Amino acid sequence: MRATFVPATLLWLVVAYSVAWAQLAVEEVADGIYVHAGRHELMSRDNRGDIANVGFVVGREAIAVVDTGGSVAVGRGLLAAVRSVTDLPVRYVINTHMHPDHVFGNAAFIAEEPHVVGHAKLPRALAARGTHYLAANRDLLGEELIAEVEIIVPDTLVEGTRTIDLGGRVLQLKAWPTAHTDNDLTIFDEKTATLFAGDLVFLGHVPVIDGSLLGWQKVMAELSAIPAVRVVPGHGPATAPWPQAIVAQQVYLERLTGDIRDIIHRGGTISEAAEQAGRSERDQWELFDEFNARSATAAFSELEWE
Amino acid sequence: MTARGGKHRALASVMALVVSVGLTGVALAQSPAKEDPWPGLVVDVFDGKAMMESSDIIALTAPTRAEDAAIVPMTISLSPPDGRTVKKVTLVIDENPAPVAAIFELGENAEIAEISTRVRVNAYTNVHAVAELDDGSLHMTAAFVKASGGCSAPATKDADEALANLGKMKFRQLGQKQDQPANMTPLREAQLLMRHPNNSGLQMDQLTRLYIPPRFIQDLKIMQGDEMILRVEGGISISEDPNFRFTFRPGDAKTFRVEAVDTDNAKFTAEWPVEETGS
Numbered sequence: 001m002r003a004t005f006v007p008a009t010l011l012w013l014v015v016a017y018s019v020a021w022a023q024l025a026v027e028e029v030a031d032g033i034y035v036h037a038g039r040h041e042l043m044s045r046d047n048r049g050d051i052a053n054v055g056f057v058v059g060r061e062a063i064a065v066v067d068t069g070g071s072v073a074v075g076r077g078l079l080a081a082v083r084s085v086t087d088l089p090v091r092y093v094i095n096t097h098m099h100p101d102h103v104f105g106n107a108a109f110i111a112e113e114p115h116v117v118g119h120a121k122l123p124r125a126l127a128a129r130g131t132h133y134l135a136a137n138r139d140l141l142g143e144e145l146i147a148e149v150e151i152i153v154p155d156t157l158v159e160g161t162r163t164i165d166l167g168g169r170v171l172q173l174k175a176w177p178t179a180h181t182d183n184d185l186t187i188f189d190e191k192t193a194t195l196f197a198g199d200l201v202f203l204g205h206v207p208v209i210d211g212s213l214l215g216w217q218k219v220m221a222e223l224s225a226i227p228a229v230r231v232v233p234g235h236g237p238a239t240a241p242w243p244q245a246i247v248a249q250q251v252y253l254e255r256l257t258g259d260i261r262d263i264i265h266r267g268g269t270i271s272e273a274a275e276q277a278g279r280s281e282r283d284q285w286e287l288f289d290e291f292n293a294r295s296a297t298a299a300f301s302e303l304e305w306e
Numbered sequence: 307m308t309a310r311g312g313k314h315r316a317l318a319s320v321m322a323l324v325v326s327v328g329l330t331g332v333a334l335a336q337s338p339a340k341e342d343p344w345p346g347l348v349v350d351v352f353d354g355k356a357m358m359e360s361s362d363i364i365a366l367t368a369p370t371r372a373e374d375a376a377i378v379p380m381t382i383s384l385s386p387p388d389g390r391t392v393k394k395v396t397l398v399i400d401e402n403p404a405p406v407a408a409i410f411e412l413g414e415n416a417e418i419a420e421i422s423t424r425v426r427v428n429a430y431t432n433v434h435a436v437a438e439l440d441d442g443s444l445h446m447t448a449a450f451v452k453a454s455g456g457c458s459a460p461a462t463k464d465a466d467e468a469l470a471n472l473g474k475m476k477f478r479q480l481g482q483k484q485d486q487p488a489n490m491t492p493l494r495e496a497q498l499l500m501r502h503p504n505n506s507g508l509q510m511d512q513l514t515r516l517y518i519p520p521r522f523i524q525d526l527k528i529m530q531g532d533e534m535i536l537r538v539e540g541g542i543s544i545s546e547d548p549n550f551r552f553t554f555r556p557g558d559a560k561t562f563r564v565e566a567v568d569t570d571n572a573k574f575t576a577e578w579p580v581e582e583t584g585s
Contacts, residue, residue: 121465123513124465125465126512126513127511127512127513127514128460128461128465128509128511128512128518129460129512130512130513131458131509131510131512132455132458132459132460132509135455135458136455151512153513178463178464178467181463182463182464182465182466210463211463211464212463212464215464267480267481267495269379269381269422269551270377270379270424271369271379274369274373274379293373294373294374297373297374297377298374298377298463301377301424301547301549304476304478304499305476305499
């Protein structure tokens with residue numbers, strides 16, 4: 001018994017070590033801008049919640065991290081990626097919005113003592129949803145991964161616009177009216193004209209409505225006008241040319257709006273909308289079956305007030 | 307909430323249960339399904355009265371798997387036997403912290419054949435719809451819904467907008483039902499939409515660690531002139547922005563009127579002219 005016990009312990013340590021320290025693979029999408037593209041999957045123990053795009057910007061004096069992933073393990077992996085590139089301090093952790101796949105990794109950065117930055121409505125959103133997110137994801141991520149998660153409220157709030165300077169590197173932050181959520185924030189890097197759009201832009205992964213369908217369409221018009229040459233979407237490839245990257249999403253949201261308005265107009269029900277709306281877009285998007293019906297339900301309850 | 311008698315006492319006692327359960331709300335929602343709560347609910351809610359399982363008289367349409375546990379559409383269809391009318395329909399979501407989702411009181415002459423609404427479903431559960439006929443007999447049907455967390459799911463997508471619009475109502479007159487016998491006033495369909503958070507009291511504010519207090523529509527009356535079409539005694543299992551769609555036999559009065567009261571005793575009223583429909 002003793003002979004088999006020791007290797008098992010070592011094996012566990014090796015596994016634990018590699019799970020804890022697995023560095024995220026990042027791509028340098030522009031000078032000093034690194035992005036890790038998350039998987040297009042639902043949160044799970046296997047993927048450790050690594051299902052959203054996360055990244056960081058390197059200035060002369062400091063680093064800004066944009067979103068931290070769906071678990072503290074992913075957050076640690078991102079920090080490890082930062083350290084593989086630079087020793088500069090992480091001065092800012094910027095959350096683009098409240099969703100777990102973007103904020104659950106925040107606790108990995110506590111030791112860096114960063115400013116945690118978010119939309120002015122993010123604290124209220126986290127207050128309202130934090131408990132629910134922890135409970136809902138406990139089964140998906142498993143006890144070990146969820147136990148580490150802390151809901152960390154931003155200390156630096158953005159209402160309108162705000163700039164931060166990483167040392168010869170200015171980032172423009174903008175808080176948007178309700179679109180994907182009611183607390184969406186984008187980050188524009190002046191140096192490389194790169195836009196971190198958070199979940200205001202989805203590519204490949206079906207867009208998810210958790211705010212306002214109509215609001216999102218209004219926001220997209222203004223977003224397209226931002227003079228970025230590339231975008232880092234919240235879900236999709238690490239980077240894509242801008243503004244072309246937004247077109248597919250515009251088509252999807254317009255299709256959803258049109259289908260739902262038709263259903264409402266002919267007296268159809270919310271259940272019919274869940275089944276039928278947006279279906280013509282099904283082949284264009286990953287995770288369509290997982291999310292479209294729910295977005296259609298949300299959009300129906302919004303549009304039936306028109 | 308004033309305790310009245312019978313069913314209302316049951317509702318009040320179930321609400322008292324909610325308060326104590328609510329403090330461990332999340333934990334309870336996670337616990338595995340143990341014994342079937344339905345027999346206990348038959349006693350608490352229906353005084354243990356015998357009920358017939360009658361899917362010809364009452365049918366329930368619900369999704370097997372809900373897309374969003376906080377907005378689960380349900381439709382109750384009614385076909386009472388000749389000479390009988392349905393007086394009341396009780397919708398029960400067995401595993402919810404407050405299982406009695408709604409008690410619908412049907413207007414005497416309204417001939418309501420269908421009622422649809424949206425509910426919160428907190429755990430995988432049986433849903434029962436029980437119709438009481440004018441002869442006092444109870445008829446029941448059931449469906450199973452897979453959903454979880456609806457009662458503690460966060461409320462509104464846009465908190466500022468919700469506050470600004472609290473109590474706002476919309477009444478959609480959806481026209482006549484098709485294939486009606488020519489000699490009668492045709493059945494029509496309408497839908498009441500209302501803006502209200504319908505807070506369950508089971509959502510916790512993460513920062514203060516306090517529960518967001520319950521505030522929900524308790525009583526809602528839909529009338530044509532002075533005649534009641536439908537009355538809803540609601541609870542926390544009705545989704546945010548209560549929504550009721552129904553078919554009915556219209557009367558002669560020229561105005562629809564809705565009166566609603568929530569648990570903060572806020573009253574909301576609105577009126578709309580009856581629209582003449584085309585064919």
